[in-house]
Amino acid sequence: MVVRATNTIIRYVVRSVEDMRRSLRHxxxxxxxxxxxTGVAYAGSAxxxxxxxxxxxxxxxxxxxxxxxxxxxxxxxxxATLWGLWPALVASLLAATAxxxxxxxxxxxxxxxxxGDWLTLLFFLVIAVLTGRLAAGxxxxxxxxxxxxxxxxxxxxxSTALIAEGDLAVILPSIARRVAETFALDACHILLxxxxxxxxxxxxxxxxxxxxxxxxxxxxxQVLRDGRAAAVHEPTRPRAAGRRDVVVPVLxxxxxxPWVALYLPLIVGGTGVGVMRVARSRGxxxxxxxxxxxxxxxxHQAALAIDKANLAERARxxxxxxxxxxxxxxxLSSVSHDLRSPLAAIKTAVTGxxxxxxxxxxxxxxxxxxxxxxxxxxxxxxxANLLDLSRIQGGALxxxxxxxxxAEIVIAAVDRLASRFPAHAIGVSVPDNLPLLPIxxxxxxxxxxxxxxxxxxxxxxxxxxxxxxxxxxxxxAMRVRDEGPGIPRAERERVFAxxxxxxxxxGRCPGSGLGLAICRGIVEAHGGWIRVExxxxxxxxxxxxxxxxVTNEALEEAPTYAVEVAGT
Amino acid sequence: xxxxxxxxVVDDEPQILRSLRTTLASHGYDVQTAATGEExxxxxxxxxxxxxxxxLVLPGLSGLxxxxxxxxxxxxxxLVLSARGDERDKVAALDLGADDYLTKPFGVNExxxxxxxxxxxxxxxxxxxxxxxxxxxxxxxxxxxxTLDGAEVRLTPTxxxxxxxxVANAGRVLTHGYLxxxxxxxxxxxxxxxxxxxxGQLRRKVERDPSRPRHILTDPGVGYRFRIDD
Numbered sequence: 001m002v003v004r005a006t007n008t009i010i011r012y013v014v015r016s017v018e019d020m021r022r023s024l025r026h027x028x029x030x031x032x033x034x035x036x037x038t039g040v041a042y043a044g045s046a047x048x049x050x051x052x053x054x055x056x057x058x059x060x061x062x063x064x065x066x067x068x069x070x071x072x073x074x075x076x077x078x079x080a081t082l083w084g085l086w087p088a089l090v091a092s093l094l095a096a097t098a099x100x101x102x103x104x105x106x107x108x109x110x111x112x113x114x115x116g117d118w119l120t121l122l123f124f125l126v127i128a129v130l131t132g133r134l135a136a137g138x139x140x141x142x143x144x145x146x147x148x149x150x151x152x153x154x155x156x157x158x159s160t161a162l163i164a165e166g167d168l169a170v171i172l173p174s175i176a177r178r179v180a181e182t183f184a185l186d187a188c189h190i191l192l193x194x195x196x197x198x199x200x201x202x203x204x205x206x207x208x209x210x211x212x213x214x215x216x217x218x219x220x221x222q223v224l225r226d227g228r229a230a231a232v233h234e235p236t237r238p239r240a241a242g243r244r245d246v247v248v249p250v251l252x253x254x255x256x257x258p259w260v261a262l263y264l265p266l267i268v269g270g271t272g273v274g275v276m277r278v279a280r281s282r283g284x285x286x287x288x289x290x291x292x293x294x295x296x297x298x299x300h301q302a303a304l305a306i307d308k309a310n311l312a313e314r315a316r317x318x319x320x321x322x323x324x325x326x327x328x329x330x331x332l333s334s335v336s337h338d339l340r341s342p343l344a345a346i347k348t349a350v351t352g353x354x355x356x357x358x359x360x361x362x363x364x365x366x367x368x369x370x371x372x373x374x375x376x377x378x379x380x381x382x383x384a385n386l387l388d389l390s391r392i393q394g395g396a397l398x399x400x401x402x403x404x405x406x407a408e409i410v411i412a413a414v415d416r417l418a419s420r421f422p423a424h425a426i427g428v429s430v431p432d433n434l435p436l437l438p439i440x441x442x443x444x445x446x447x448x449x450x451x452x453x454x455x456x457x458x459x460x461x462x463x464x465x466x467x468x469x470x471x472x473x474x475x476x477a478m479r480v481r482d483e484g485p486g487i488p489r490a491e492r493e494r495v496f497a498x499x500x501x502x503x504x505x506x507g508r509c510p511g512s513g514l515g516l517a518i519c520r521g522i523v524e525a526h527g528g529w530i531r532v533e534x535x536x537x538x539x540x541x542x543x544x545x546x547x548x549x550v551t552n553e554a555l556e557e558a559p560t561y562a563v564e565v566a567g568t
Numbered sequence: 569x570x571x572x573x574x575x576x577v578v579d580d581e582p583q584i585l586r587s588l589r590t591t592l593a594s595h596g597y598d599v600q601t602a603a604t605g606e607e608x609x610x611x612x613x614x615x616x617x618x619x620x621x622x623x624l625v626l627p628g629l630s631g632l633x634x635x636x637x638x639x640x641x642x643x644x645x646x647l648v649l650s651a652r653g654d655e656r657d658k659v660a661a662l663d664l665g666a667d668d669y670l671t672k673p674f675g676v677n678e679x680x681x682x683x684x685x686x687x688x689x690x691x692x693x694x695x696x697x698x699x700x701x702x703x704x705x706x707x708x709x710x711x712x713x714x715t716l717d718g719a720e721v722r723l724t725p726t727x728x729x730x731x732x733x734x735v736a737n738a739g740r741v742l743t744h745g746y747l748x749x750x751x752x753x754x755x756x757x758x759x760x761x762x763x764x765x766x767x768g769q770l771r772r773k774v775e776r777d778p779s780r781p782r783h784i785l786t787d788p789g790v791g792y793r794f795r796i797d798d
Contacts (some may be wrong), residue, residue: 116644277605407779408786415780436765
C-alpha cells in the first residue's frame with residue numbers, strides 16, 4: 001500500500017489492483033457476476049450432455065424416446081440456470097444431436113429413417129430452447145435481485161457509517177473501496193476541488209488515468225459544472241519512454257485495451273461538491289443503465305459525506321471567528337482605556353517640558369521625565385502582552401525549547417522580584433537535582449515572574465509568598481502560593497480567559513487581565529497545564545506543570561566518553 | 569579613550585535615529601546615521617567607524633545580511649538591536665559575528681554601557697592576558713590553573729576549555745552554537761543539553777553560590793556571558 005500526501009489535509013490512499021482482486025475474492029459475489037460466461041460454461045454444458053447420454057443409454061430398455069428426451073431437457077434447464085442463455089442453447093443443440101445419434105434409428109448416424117422421428121427431434125429442440133430461455137431469464141432476474149439486494153445492503157452500511165464518522169479522510173476511502181467491491185471495478189477515485197479550483201484525488205482505488213494523480217481536468221470540470229455523468233473510453237497506452245512518470249504496471253499490461261471510465265458528479269442540493277471516477281479495464285463490460293443508476297446512488301452518499309464534513313468545518317470556523325470576535329470586543333474596550341491613559345500622561349508631561357517660557361526647576365523637570373519613563377514602560381508592557389495574546393490565539397506562539405535547569409529560572413526570577421517587592425518575603429523551595437526540562441527559558445521565566453508579580457500585587461504587604469518546585473508525573477510542577485484575598489471557587493477557571501479580572505478585586509491593582517491568559521497559552525504550548533488549586537486557609541495557589549525531563553545523572557553518564565575524547 | 573569614537577547608527581525609523589544621534593552626540597561620540605543597509609555599507613566604504621549600532625529590521629537588505637557583509641569587511645564591533653521575541657534573529661546575528669545585542673525598547677544608559685564595553689573589548693582585543701581575575705575567581709591560562717578564594721579548583725579539560733572561551737570573551741554573549749562548536753567541535757552544535765550540564769558543573773565549581781551565579785550568566789534563549797566585575 002502506498003500512502004501519499006496531497007495538497008489537502010486528507011491523505012490519498014492508493015491500493016494496488018492485486019489488493020483489490022484479493023478483496024474481491026473474499027467479497028462473496030456470485031461467480032457469474034464476477035466473470036463473464038467462459039469456456040468453463042460451454043465445456044460444462046458438453047459434459048452434462050455426455051453424462052445425460054450415459055444415463056439415457058443405461059435406461060434405454062425401460063424408457064421410450066419421449067421420456068429419454070426429458071432427461072436431456074433436464075440438462076438444458078440446469079445449464080440455463082447455472083450459466084445462462086448461450087451455454088443453454090449450445091446444450092440444446094448438443095442434446096438434439098445426441099438424441100439423433102443414439103436413440104433415433106438408424107443409430108450412430110445423423111440420418112433419420114422415420115419422418116415421425118424428425119418431428120420428435122424438432123419438438124425436442126423447440127421445447128429445449130424455450131425452457132432454456134425461460135430458465136436463463138429466471139436466473140438473470142435472480143442475479144439482478146441479488147445484486148440490488150447487495151447494493152442496498154452496502155448502501156445501508158455506508159449511510160450508517162456516514163452518520164457515525166465525520167472524518168473525510170476515513171469515510172472517502174471507505175466509500176471508494178465499497179463501490180469498487182460492489183461493482184467489480186478496477187479503479188474508483190473521489191476528487192474534490194482544491195483552492196486552485198482544479199480537482200484533486202483525495203481517496204481512491206486502483207490506477208489513476210495517467211498514474212500521476214491528475215486526470216482529464218476538462219471532462220471532470222464539465223461533469224462538475226453540468227451535474228451530468230460522462231462515460232469515457234480512456235486510452236491506456238504506456239507513456240513514451242523517457243518521460244519521468246512511472247507507468248503503473250497494470251496500465252502497461254492492459255496496453256491497447258481501452259478502459260471504460262464513468263465520471264459521476266457528486267451533488268448536494270443542486271451544487272457539485274466533487275467528482276467520482278469509476279473504471280474497468282476490460283473494454284467489453286461497459287456500464288449499464290441500471291449500474292449507472294446504482295452508482296449515482298452511491299455517489300450521492302459520497303456527496304452527503306463531503307457536504308457534512310464541509311458544514312462541520314464551516315461551523316468550526318464560525319465558532320472560532322465568534323470567539324475571536326468576543327475577544328476583539330473585550331480588547332477594544334479594555335485596550336482603549338489602557339492605551340490611552342499612559343499616552344495622555346506622556347503627552348501632558350512632554351508638552352509641559354516643551355512649553356515655551358515654562359520656568360521649571362530641575363526637580364520639576366526630573367519628575368516630568370520620570371513620569372514619561374514610567375508610562376512608556378507601561379505601554380511597552382501592554383503592547384508586548386497584546387502581541388503575546390495575538391500570537392497565542394493565532395497559534396503562532398512556538399516555544400524555542402532548549403534543555404534548561406528549571407531551578408535557575410526559579411531562583412533568578414525570585415531574586416529579581418524580591419528586590420522589586422520588598423514588602424513581601426518570597427520563599428523558595430527547590431529540591432536538588434531536578435531534571436533538565438525541554439522548555440523556552442524566556443517564556444517560562446515570563447510565566448513564573450507573572451505569577452509572582454500577581455501574588456505580590458494582590459496579597460497585602462508583609463504576607464509571605466512561597467514558590468515550590470517538585471518533580472511530578474514525569475515532569476516538574478511549580479506552585480506559587482500567597483496569602484492574599486484568594487480567587488473565588490466559581491472564578492478559578494475564568495481567570496485564565498483574556499481580559500477577565502476577578503470582580504471583587506477590580507480597581508485594587510492596575511492590569512489588563514491578560515497575564516494569566518498568556519501564562520496559560522505559554523504553558524499549554526509546552527504541553528503542560530496551569531490551574532488554580534484549592535488552598536487551606538486564605539490566599540491563592542496557582543500550580544503549573546511542564547512535561548519531560550532528563551536528570552543530570554542520566555545526561556552526565558551518557559556523553560562522558562565523547563566528552564573526554566573531545567576534551568583531550 | 570572611548571570618547572570621540574565614531575559610531576554608525578543604522579535604523580529605518582527617523583525618530584529613533586534622531587534621538588540616538590542627539591543622545592550619543594551629547595555623550596561625546598561622533599555619530600553618523602544610515603536608514604538602510606545599502607546606505608550603511610556605503611558609509612563604511614568611506615571611512616571605517618569604530619562601532620556600528622545596527623537594527624535587524626531594515627527595508628531592503630536585511631539586517632542580518634548587513635551584519636554578514638560588515639563582518640566580512642572589517643573586524644569592527646557590531647551591536648544589534650532587535651524586537652522582543654526575535655531570539656532567532658539575535659542568535660543568527662551573534663553567530664554572524666555581531667558582538668552584542670539590545671532588545672527594543674531600551675534605555676539609553678543600557679545602550680551607552682554596551683557601547684563602552686564593546687569599544688573597550690575592541691581596543692583590548694590583542695589577545696587575552698595570561699591571568700584574569702574576576703572577584704574571588706582567578707584564572708591562569710598558561711598554567712591552566714583556577715582558584716576561588718585562593719583555593720585551587722579542579723576542572724576537567726573540557727570544563728577548563730569552556731571557562732577559557734567564556735573568560736577570553738568576557739562581557740560578550742556567546743551563543744550555545746558558538747560554545748559547542750568552539751569547545752566540543754562542529755558536530756556537537758545541536759547538543760544544548762550537554763552545554764547545560766557543563767555550565768551547571770562549572771558554576772558549582774567556580775561560583776560561590778551556584779544557584780545565584782555572579783560570573784557565568786544566562787542570556788535566555790541566546791547563550792552565556794562571563795561577567796568580570798562582581
